[in-house]
Amino acid sequence: MDYGGLVRRLVVAYKDSGRADLAEPLGRTLAVVVEHIVDRSDAAGGRPTELVPVPSSRVSVRRRGRDPVADLACAAARLLRRRGRDVRVVRRLGHRRSVRDQAGLSAAERAANLHGALRAGSVAPAQLRLADGRPVVRLVVDDVLTTGATADEAARVLLVAGWRLHGVATVAATRRHHQPLATNG
Numbered sequence: 001m002d003y004g005g006l007v008r009r010l011v012v013a014y015k016d017s018g019r020a021d022l023a024e025p026l027g028r029t030l031a032v033v034v035e036h037i038v039d040r041s042d043a044a045g046g047r048p049t050e051l052v053p054v055p056s057s058r059v060s061v062r063r064r065g066r067d068p069v070a071d072l073a074c075a076a077a078r079l080l081r082r083r084g085r086d087v088r089v090v091r092r093l094g095h096r097r098s099v100r101d102q103a104g105l106s107a108a109e110r111a112a113n114l115h116g117a118l119r120a121g122s123v124a125p126a127q128l129r130l131a132d133g134r135p136v137v138r139l140v141v142d143d144v145l146t147t148g149a150t151a152d153e154a155a156r157v158l159l160v161a162g163w164r165l166h167g168v169a170t171v172a173a174t175r176r177h178h179q180p181l182a183t184n185g
Contacts, residue, residue: 001029003144003172011143011171015068023068026171027075030141033169034076034087038137041166047137048086051077051169054142054154055093055118072171073141092163093154094119110149118153120161137166145173 001007014022038049053073056064073089080087096119140154151168158165 001172003146003174007172015064015143018064020066020071023071023075026143027072028079029171030072030076030169031079031083033171034080034139034141035085037139037167037169038085041137046086047135048088049080049137049139050088050090051139051141052090052092052154052158052163054140054150055091055095057095057098059098069141069143072143076141076169092120092158092161106147110147111152115153118157120157120163136164138164139166140168142168142170143172145170147174 003011010022010026013019014026034049034051038047051073053067053070056067056069060067070089070091077087077089138158140151140158142150142154145151145168151170155165155168
């Protein structure tokens with residue numbers, strides 16, 4: 001979905017104006033994106049899915065009183081579970097250091113701002129599959145894909161830590177062009 005007009009106003013209201021009630025409708029949009037990615041990566045169906053939200057900074061969480069991207073991921077997961085999907089939200093990412101606000105930064109500035117800012121928990125090979133042996137479809141989740149810098153950094157640290165990824169799911173994206181994300185799934 002294009003990040004402009006009404007969509008932009010809704011996302012900004014949700015994140016910065018205390019409109020937590022918008023988590024469900026925005027989560028529905030995210031759920032559609034997740035289903036599309038999972039269905040494309042899992043033609044046989046039935047594979048469990050992990051949504052890995054990009055974490056808000058500690059300062060943002062304190063200011064907002066919540067982590068809006070994690071809340072969106074939870075809303076999408078609830079809806080998908082009601083539809084019979086095996087979906088859960090896992091918080092595999094955290095902040096290693098603080099970052100500047102990304103608003104107004106160029107793509108290069110965003111990438112530099114985020115490089116090395118996130119961390120991921122290490123993975124044991126057994127964690128790449130469920131106990132019953134089924135492989136997991138794992139998606140990074142964010143609200144808006146602007147330049148791709150946040151998604152790229154999240155994917156990079158998860159891959160370095162050994163996590164297998166299948167893509168990135170967002171509510172909306174800007175019309176800017178960015179390099180495709182590298183995944184190992």
